[in-house]
Amino acid sequence: xxxxxxxxxxxxxxxxxxxxxxxxxxxxxxxxxxxxxxxxxxxxxxxxxxxxxxxxxxxxxxxxxxxxxxxxxxxxxxxxxxxxxxxxxxxxxxxxxxxxxxxxxxxxxxxxxxxxxxxxxxxxxxxxxxxxxxxxxxxxxxxxxxxxx
Amino acid sequence: xxxxxxxxxxxxxxxxxxxxxxxxxxxxxxxxxxxxxxxxxxxxxxxxxxxxxxxxxxxxxxxxxxxxxxxxxxxxxxxxxxxxxxxxxxxxxxxxxxxxxxxxxxxxxxxxxxxxxxxxxxxxxxxxxxxxxxxxxxxxxxxxxxxxx
Numbered sequence: 001x002x003x004x005x006x007x008x009x010x011x012x013x014x015x016x017x018x019x020x021x022x023x024x025x026x027x028x029x030x031x032x033x034x035x036x037x038x039x040x041x042x043x044x045x046x047x048x049x050x051x052x053x054x055x056x057x058x059x060x061x062x063x064x065x066x067x068x069x070x071x072x073x074x075x076x077x078x079x080x081x082x083x084x085x086x087x088x089x090x091x092x093x094x095x096x097x098x099x100x101x102x103x104x105x106x107x108x109x110x111x112x113x114x115x116x117x118x119x120x121x122x123x124x125x126x127x128x129x130x131x132x133x134x135x136x137x138x139x140x141x142x143x144x145x146x147x148x149x
Numbered sequence: 150x151x152x153x154x155x156x157x158x159x160x161x162x163x164x165x166x167x168x169x170x171x172x173x174x175x176x177x178x179x180x181x182x183x184x185x186x187x188x189x190x191x192x193x194x195x196x197x198x199x200x201x202x203x204x205x206x207x208x209x210x211x212x213x214x215x216x217x218x219x220x221x222x223x224x225x226x227x228x229x230x231x232x233x234x235x236x237x238x239x240x241x242x243x244x245x246x247x248x249x250x251x252x253x254x255x256x257x258x259x260x261x262x263x264x265x266x267x268x269x270x271x272x273x274x275x276x277x278x279x280x281x282x283x284x285x286x287x288x289x290x291x292x293x294x295x296x297x298x
Binding site (some may be wrong): 015016017018019020022023043044046047052053054055057058061062081082083084085086087088 | 164165166167168169171172192193195196201202203204206207210211230231232233234235236237
């Protein structure tokens with residue numbers, strides 16, 4: 001994946017959701033069925049030097065929109081986040097990367113169901129990992145793909 | 150509740166978690182067993198004018214720390230967020246207020262359990278409401294109060 005492509009994806013995300021720019025978020029992977037993003041610890045810590053829970057949530061949650069755009073035809077479908085559950089496993093004291101994926105079988109199921117019924121539910125499981133490789137949070141997002149009218 | 154007191158609480162929160170200052174968050178209620186905070190739509194919207202999911206999460210989640218500080222003795226106990234579940238019910242197109250509470254019976258139970266066992270789990274249920282009074286999100290946070298060693 002070229003740096004140029006990821007720079008463009010990062011610029012687009014920050015344009016669409018300015019809060020993510022304030023967090024210093026950048027995309028590190030964008031492909032059909034795959035998305036990952038990174039946020040630095042600088043500016044995102046609390047007074048005891050660990051990353052704020054809302055930033056950990058944001059870097060995981062925003063992958064849903066990016067993955068949908070890279071995976072589903074934006075002219076035909078709109079993704080919606082219905083809810084999410086996040087578990088904070090360890091304090092994060094470094095930059096973190098959130099990473100998620102949706103396999104081909106699930107992409108085909110969701111697309112077919114949205115075509116037939118106008119909407120389809122799907123789940124994204126996301127891990128947030130620090131620079132030591134420790135999983136600091138796990139995230140489960142409930143999304144819906146809606147067919148455009 | 151005096152404006153001065155809430156201004157001071159707001160300044161403290163923004164000092165502890167600078168990201169919340171970038172979001173324009175301000176405290177609107179702080180009392181034993183009660184906390185509420187507001188964020189504006191300005192700066193917190195996405196490209197279609199609705200509030201970003203990560204901001205809705207943050208304004209709800211941060212109440213856990215404020216409520217704990219206003220309710221439990223900070224010299225004896227430390228609160229920890231273990232996880233959270235949020236449901237996005239409606240798009241938010243205005244400023245929103247998140248509000249939560251913990252009743253006296255539950256405060257007594259949590260305090261006694263932390264004293265006896267060193268830690269106690271508790272749940273905060275939070276609603277996030279727009280200026281029309283519509284509940285745009287519901288949040289359930291899982292917290293733990295730990296007795297300091």
